[in-house]
Amino acid sequence: MIRHAVAxxxxxxxxxxxxxxxxxxxxxxxxxxxxxxxxVRQWLAPVVDLGDRESVVVVLLHPRLDxxxxxxxxxxxxxxxxxxxxxxxxxxxxARRLGEWFPYLAGILDREGPDxxxxxxxxxxxxxxxxxxxxxxxxxxxxGPTSSVNRVVSRAARRLSVVLLAMAAAVVTGAVLLAAxxxxxxxxxxxxxxxIMRLMGATESTVRGPFLVAVAVPSLIAAxxxxxxxxxxxxxxxxxxxxxxxxxxxxxxxxxxxxxxxALGLPLAAAVLTLERHAADREE
Amino acid sequence: xxxxxxxxxxxxxxxxxxxxxxxxxAGEMVFLTGASGAGKTTLLRLxxxxxxxxxxxxxxxxxxxxxxARAQLPALRRRIGVIFQDFKLLRRKTVLENVTFVLSxxxxxxxEGQRRAYQVLKRLGLHHRQSALPETLSGxxxxxxxxxxxxxxxxxxxxxxxxxGNLDADLAAELLSLLCDINYQGATVLVATHDLGLLESLPxxxxxxxxxxxxxxxxxxx
Numbered sequence: 001m002i003r004h005a006v007a008x009x010x011x012x013x014x015x016x017x018x019x020x021x022x023x024x025x026x027x028x029x030x031x032x033x034x035x036x037x038x039x040v041r042q043w044l045a046p047v048v049d050l051g052d053r054e055s056v057v058v059v060l061l062h063p064r065l066d067x068x069x070x071x072x073x074x075x076x077x078x079x080x081x082x083x084x085x086x087x088x089x090x091x092x093x094x095a096r097r098l099g100e101w102f103p104y105l106a107g108i109l110d111r112e113g114p115d116x117x118x119x120x121x122x123x124x125x126x127x128x129x130x131x132x133x134x135x136x137x138x139x140x141x142x143x144g145p146t147s148s149v150n151r152v153v154s155r156a157a158r159r160l161s162v163v164l165l166a167m168a169a170a171v172v173t174g175a176v177l178l179a180a181x182x183x184x185x186x187x188x189x190x191x192x193x194x195x196i197m198r199l200m201g202a203t204e205s206t207v208r209g210p211f212l213v214a215v216a217v218p219s220l221i222a223a224x225x226x227x228x229x230x231x232x233x234x235x236x237x238x239x240x241x242x243x244x245x246x247x248x249x250x251x252x253x254x255x256x257x258x259x260x261x262x263a264l265g266l267p268l269a270a271a272v273l274t275l276e277r278h279a280a281d282r283e284e
Numbered sequence: 285x286x287x288x289x290x291x292x293x294x295x296x297x298x299x300x301x302x303x304x305x306x307x308x309x310a311g312e313m314v315f316l317t318g319a320s321g322a323g324k325t326t327l328l329r330l331x332x333x334x335x336x337x338x339x340x341x342x343x344x345x346x347x348x349x350x351x352x353a354r355a356q357l358p359a360l361r362r363r364i365g366v367i368f369q370d371f372k373l374l375r376r377k378t379v380l381e382n383v384t385f386v387l388s389x390x391x392x393x394x395x396e397g398q399r400r401a402y403q404v405l406k407r408l409g410l411h412h413r414q415s416a417l418p419e420t421l422s423g424x425x426x427x428x429x430x431x432x433x434x435x436x437x438x439x440x441x442x443x444x445x446x447x448x449g450n451l452d453a454d455l456a457a458e459l460l461s462l463l464c465d466i467n468y469q470g471a472t473v474l475v476a477t478h479d480l481g482l483l484e485s486l487p488x489x490x491x492x493x494x495x496x497x498x499x500x501x502x503x504x505x506x
Contacts, residue, residue: 004385004388011376192375193376195372196372197385198357198361200361200362200385200386201358201361201362201389201390202358202389203358204355279354
């Protein structure tokens, strides 16, 4: 039976070499894309993690607020945002910092004293955009920075990987459909033979074997192609990423194995389902 | 070997077979005759489970065929040799492959299968065309390939639908003698034909189908 399946399946592949090749490529491309995306995502994991780190946002309060109003404002913010860590920066410390950052101000600050400076509050948070929304309040003079660079980079990396994986999933779905349609068309092309074989006493496995072999051949090619393409693309990207200090390494063996199994298994699963459906509404 | 009880078959409200009761014992040779459209082919199709009856029971070799599950059909069909009116040959396979491939369903090794197939083809005078494709054969030759395919695994029941339809008189006589030999060896043979000459050349139990009923059941000529 296996000999029959291999011989007949090979005939199907040989009669449709272009379709077989297209199926192999269409399966290999998204599986490789998914593999590369997952590998690169691993390299970027430290950068993505940075996005969850706290950053400090500075809030300058209006100089017209008196001590009581400043204390009330701080109390309100602490109550509304328990996840924020608020710290009022003492005027002396602010004057010292300004003197360090802008040495030409040192003389003015010494002459006028720190009381002329607006009150400054530091907010340690993982959500700098949330603090930035305070800018519209009457008590607030300015807020900055309004976003964390880490957070922007992290979000961009996450979104990019989601988009790439979604694209890979869409193309894999297309490849699975292509496999199903191909088997469906081959079943139609061989409908007369199949009917004769059944009338002669062929079992379902005898009838299905050649079609499974016909799909297994391009799937096997796709598995090899996807593993090679992933390893090659990841190696190339690793060379590009090295100057950025990313821990860019080879794709893990488990990932390559999963790719091979996926490239082999998905079209075969589509073929099995199509054959099952065909058997249900069969007969001469 | 064959038992039919109250068998009816309708197509689009048209009754093809009407309440047929029939019993054929193992080792019998039976002719089934009747005008075109009398229901001969339908009756044979019901026997190898290509159709389901509208009502009634179909028993073949001790199995109730009309209620068999899909998975059990191959085993039933491997016990029946069917010679189809329209040959049903695989167009992409050679004559030898057409005869050999059924043996693979019986678990016969390829080399042994080829040997057996060659012997049957030789008996039917087709061994010199073993490598030809069916489309290059005449109607008579195609019919002989279909016959070889049905006989090669020595089934205990042979159903033949107009097996001499495309054969000249000599070949038809030869085929009949072949079927008689097989019957003599113990196989049950049911031949559907409208060739009265064939019936007269070999006295045997004959069933005459008329308007979906068995009108006559006995030796021919009456």
